[in-house]
Amino acid sequence: MSIEQKIKQNIPLASLTTFKIGGPAKFFVEVKSKEELSDAVEWAKTNKEKLFILAGGSNILINDNGINGLVVKIANNDLRVKGERIECGAGASLSAAASLAIGKNLTGLEWSIxxxxxxxxxxxxxxxxxxxxxxxxxVETVEIFNAKKLKFKTLSxxxxxxxxxxxxxxxxxxxxxxxAVLRLKKENPDIIQELVKQSIDFRQQKYPKLPSAGSVFKNIPIKVIERQNPVLAEEVRQKLSSPFENVGAGLIIDMLGLKGKTIGGAKISLEHANHIVNTGKATAGDVVMLISYIKQQVRDKFGIQLNEEVRYFGF
Ligand SMILES: Cc1cc2nc3c(=O)[nH]c(=O)nc-3n(C[C@H](O)[C@H](O)[C@H](O)COP(=O)(O)OP(=O)(O)OC[C@H]3O[C@@H](n4cnc5c(N)ncnc54)[C@H](O)[C@@H]3O)c2cc1C
Known part of the structure; x- marks a missing residue:
C-alpha cells in the first residue's frame, strides 16, 4: 500500500493522549517501518503540510481546533534483549521495555514502571x-531520521x-x-523488585487517577530561587530534608494553596499540584487558562517564572 493510501483524514486525537483532550488531525498516519516514516515525511514536504510527531501522547496538550498538518504516530514497537542491551523501537512502551528488562534481571528502567x-x-x-x-x-545510541536531509543516522x-x-x-x-539501544546492568532480583515497588507505591500515592499529562511545569533550580527570592529559598529548605538541586514546581504551587483550583473542566490535582487533571470535559482552552493563571500567581507572589514541561501541539 502506498503512503497516500495509508494517510487518513480528520482523525480524532484526544483518545491518543493521556489528557484525553484536543481536536482531530487534518492528516494522520501510523508508521511501523523506516520506509513508511521517510515516505510520510516526504509526503508532508511535497504537499506542504506541517509535520507533527506523536508517540504515547503522555506529555502533550493538543489544540481544541486540532492539528493542521500531518500527524505521524511512531509505531515501531519492537523490543529485543541482547545481553545487557535492549534494542528498542522508538514507539515501544517504556513500561514494556522496563518489564522485559526486569524479567532478565537487568536494572536501569525500574523508575519508569x-x-x-x-x-x-x-x-x-x-x-x-x-x-x-x-x-x-x-541510552547508548539513538537512530534518527533527519527530516530535512531525509537520511537516517546514529547518534551516540x-x-x-x-x-x-x-x-x-x-x-x-x-x-x-x-x-535506540539502551544499556542496562545485571542486578540482584531482590534489589530490582525493591526499586519497582518504590516506583509503584509512589505513583499510587502521589499521582492523580484522572487523565493528565504528567508534570505540567519543569522543576526549578534552587540557585534560581535563591537569586530571585532568598526568603522562599529558605522556606523550601526547611520543607525538604534531603539535599536537592531542583525544587519541585508542585511544592511551589502547593505553597500558594492552589490545589483544587478549577477552570472549566481543568483542575489542579489534589494529589499533586504539578499535575492538571481533566475532570471530564476539559478543553485545551481550559488547560491553557489554568496554566497561565498558575504562572501569573507564582510570578506575582514569589517572583519566580515557571516553564512548561508539557508540549503544546497545534497552537
Ligand atoms: C501520570 C503521568 C506520570 C508521568 N510521570 C513521569 C515521570 O515520572 N517522569 C517523567 O519524566 N515523565 C513523566 N510523565 C510524562 C511523560 O510520560 C514523559 O514525558 C514521556 O517521556 C513522554 O513520552 P510520550 O511517548 O508519551 O511522548 P509524547 O507525549 O507523544 O510526545 C512528547 C514530545 O516528544 C515528541 N516525540 C515523541 N516521540 C518522538 C520521536 N520518536 N521522535 C521525535 N520526537 C518525538 C513529540 O513530538 C512531543 O513534542 C508522566 C506522564 C503522566 C501522564
Whole structure:
C-alpha cells in the first residue's frame, strides 16, 4: 500500500493522549517501518503540510481546533534483549521495555514502571526521569531520521546533549527518533523488585487517577530561587530534608494553596499540584487558562517564572 493510501483524514486525537483532550488531525498516519516514516515525511514536504510527531501522547496538550498538518504516530514497537542491551523501537512502551528488562534481571528502567503511555522515543526526547534515575543514564545510541536531509543516522549518547528535561531532540525538530539501544546492568532480583515497588507505591500515592499529562511545569533550580527570592529559598529548605538541586514546581504551587483550583473542566490535582487533571470535559482552552493563571500567581507572589514541561501541539 502506498503512503497516500495509508494517510487518513480528520482523525480524532484526544483518545491518543493521556489528557484525553484536543481536536482531530487534518492528516494522520501510523508508521511501523523506516520506509513508511521517510515516505510520510516526504509526503508532508511535497504537499506542504506541517509535520507533527506523536508517540504515547503522555506529555502533550493538543489544540481544541486540532492539528493542521500531518500527524505521524511512531509505531515501531519492537523490543529485543541482547545481553545487557535492549534494542528498542522508538514507539515501544517504556513500561514494556522496563518489564522485559526486569524479567532478565537487568536494572536501569525500574523508575519508569507505572508511567502511563510513555514511549522510548518520547522518553529520550524529554530525558524522562524519576527518583534520581534518567533516560540519559541508559541510552547508548539513538537512530534518527533527519527530516530535512531525509537520511537516517546514529547518534551516540554524547551527541544527544542530554540535560535536565533537555536533549538535542528538543532543539532540532527535524530529528525524528526511530530506535535506540539502551544499556542496562545485571542486578540482584531482590534489589530490582525493591526499586519497582518504590516506583509503584509512589505513583499510587502521589499521582492523580484522572487523565493528565504528567508534570505540567519543569522543576526549578534552587540557585534560581535563591537569586530571585532568598526568603522562599529558605522556606523550601526547611520543607525538604534531603539535599536537592531542583525544587519541585508542585511544592511551589502547593505553597500558594492552589490545589483544587478549577477552570472549566481543568483542575489542579489534589494529589499533586504539578499535575492538571481533566475532570471530564476539559478543553485545551481550559488547560491553557489554568496554566497561565498558575504562572501569573507564582510570578506575582514569589517572583519566580515557571516553564512548561508539557508540549503544546497545534497552537
Ligand atoms: C501520570 C503521568 C506520570 C508521568 N510521570 C513521569 C515521570 O515520572 N517522569 C517523567 O519524566 N515523565 C513523566 N510523565 C510524562 C511523560 O510520560 C514523559 O514525558 C514521556 O517521556 C513522554 O513520552 P510520550 O511517548 O508519551 O511522548 P509524547 O507525549 O507523544 O510526545 C512528547 C514530545 O516528544 C515528541 N516525540 C515523541 N516521540 C518522538 C520521536 N520518536 N521522535 C521525535 N520526537 C518525538 C513529540 O513530538 C512531543 O513534542 C508522566 C506522564 C503522566 C501522564
Amino acid at each position: 507505572g508511567i502511563p503511555g510513555a514511549t522510548v522515543g518520547g522518553a529520550i526526547k524529554g530525558n524522562a526521569e524519576a527518583f534520581g534515575a534518567a533516560t540519559a543514564d541508559i 549518547n554524547r551527541d544527544c546533549g542530554f540535560g535536565y528535561r533537555a536533549s538535542i531532540f528538543k532543539e532540532r525538530d527535524e530529528y525524528i527518533i526511530w530506535s
